[in-house]
Amino acid sequence: MKIFASALLFFVSYANSISIEEFNKYKIAAKNNNIEANYLVGKAYYEGKLIKKNIPLAFSYLKKASIFEHKKATYNLGIIFLNKKTKYYDSQKAYEIFSKLSKEGYPAALNMMGLLYTHAKDIKKDYIKAVKYFESASKKHYKKANCNLAYMYANGKGVATNFGRAHVFAKEGKKEGLVLCKKLWKDFKLKKYTEDKGWKFNFYTQPIK
DSSP: OOHHHHHTTOOOOOSOOOOHHHHHHHHHHHHTTOHHHHHHHHHHHHHOSSSOOOHHHHHHHHHHHHHTTOHHHHHHHHHHHHOTTSTTOOHHHHHHHHHHHHHTTOHHHHHHHHHHHHHOSSSOOOHHHHHHHHHHHHHTTOHHHHHHHHHHHHHTSSSOOOHHHHHHHHHHHHHTTOHHHHHHHHHTTGGGSOOOOGGGGTSSOOOOO
């Protein structure tokens, strides 16, 4: 499964969609050093939905916001550093960003650290560490982390293979349309496995919904 490749295309978007009029107002605010405006403008330039995609401008605006420790902007800056299709590719800088944010308890960064330890080619794989990061992200209600935990249990990476447990972690995400959960549910035929409720006996962390 090309899970990690698709994960790198994931650019965290917490703000609601904005209009072109709002975008232009944010640009003015960004010039006046408004931190949130710099993040929103950078996000818009990276996504390329509202306006033409422009990675250099996205990088510039996000970097300005990240200087003031804007977590969303800093995380998304890390995503750009992981993108091999840009001139900014630097896996080490990306790792440093995600590592710092994960220590601060930022859910998306915790999940990304798990992905790095599971799939990245630039750092030594450590599935046990990856599982711990995914669990930490799940506890903070980061739902994609549940799908990643399902992947680990289905493939026996960092944990013993347990399709019943994979069933539990993938079930809710599948209902919500999360791509990885849906794929795991189908590929491993998780529906046929009895749901493992080991958390009731303190065997493992209960999936957070």
